Amino acid sequence: MDLTAGDLRELERLAATGRRFPAQTPLLHQSDVPENAILVLDGFACRYKYLTNGRRQITAYLVPGDLFELDLEYRLPLDCALGTLTACRLAVLPRPDYEDLLRRRPRIARGLQMMRLTEAAILREWITNLGSRSGPERLAHFLCEMLLRLRTTGLASDNQYSFPITQADLADTLGMSCVHINRVLQKLRRDGLIELSGRRLTILKPEGLRTLAEYDASYLEPAAIPLRPCVSDRPAA
Amino acid sequence: MDLTAGDLRELERLAATGRRFPAQTPLLHQSDVPENAILVLDGFACRYKYLTNGRRQITAYLVPGDLFELDLEYRLPLDCALGTLTACRLAVLPRPDYEDLLRRRPRIARGLQMMRLTEAAILREWITNLGSRSGPERLAHFLCEMLLRLRTTGLASDNQYSFPITQADLADTLGMSCVHINRVLQKLRRDGLIELSGRRLTILKPEGLRTLAEYDASYLEPAAIPLRPCVSDRPAA
DNA sequence: CGCTCGGTTGATTATGGTCAATTCGCGTGG
């Protein structure tokens, strides 16, 4: 992105203000009217919905650099809840500060416009994933997406990244039971595609995983707007 | 919405320019860079993706009043294709006209902002639907959503609407095989919830259908922006 | 040391997919 030095300073300043939250913390719930924008600095957060039968569906991941936005004009109640998956560091931006930031930093505002397009593309990709792919394909697709998204902020070097997500959360993400997630994970391991030990994921055969998932990354291409300064100097290509 | 008389005239003028397209016509395909915005005046269109295994996933329905938007600043290639489901009448708006319309009609532009929020909410709802609900629940949810969306443009009176969608298309929408769709439809009929004959759907027990689907319409509430003048004077409440 | 959470395993069941044949509705051409 074509952010100015001033824009970047602004983002650095934001990144300094992070508050810590433990894993599995609800931040906002459905039908709340949010008064803060939230920038993820560290850890994974997500949007999710509960059904009355107890099932939970995660509808989006927020990884470092992702922003939970406010709609400016209308104050619509949320259509889904927001919470952390892992321990997180979050920058909490009250509405006035958020509006002010967008006014003062038009290039950042432009970047957010792009981010919205990417977010919608990801949602459509998830619909395709849930509707049209088998268990192993679904999981493979999700892991490929995470790899690319984490790369844009330098959080994935090579083909591995920190992945401290429980299998139960994965199940809620991919619309499967956690027993089944466990078996699908084992299949990917058995096929030598991935290695998942501790809280770190290594993709052993990136090409194989992409083939299995029919992964086409073009929907993410425009996503190269790290709102969070990269940790490493240069994200892996 | 708070559109002015001038805004409405503008929309009326647009609605007069519609071109007709037969059912199942591809309009744009994936990775195209669109040069026209498209307003649906009549019939159903959709966004969809093909996988190489032949499966197709529909990711969004465009019903009369819905707009296929252009992104103004970036000319991103499409992440999914666009085509008609039924015979359609569409207003095709070349990019310059579209940009011009938004410049001249700030209230319409504001309305589109709201539309985008609703679209995203619908996508998240679909993710939940595909990931967390059984066949009958999924179908019921979809039918409830269509009822409400068609009501906003006066295309559903009471609890029935014209529904000329093939079972194969329904299958591609809900991530099931068309054999299964057929059986699920029969179950809803057998349970006295709906009647679907010819190309018309009647919801016999609206409350029952909503209960089955756990349908909560709040994600659609803000959608009351018919870009297409209502046929009837007053959409059903 | 024992508890708890997350991960793993096996057995059983259910939901939904696939294949293949049949029927129905409807428009077309003889």
Place this chain on the structure above:
DNA sequence: CCACGCGAATTGACCATAATCAACCGAGCG
């Protein structure tokens, strides 16, 4: 007017994928 043909809907038989239930393991923590 009727036979034909085509796409869509329907049905049955069989199979695969994934859910459920229940038990067990293993690491980390108070």
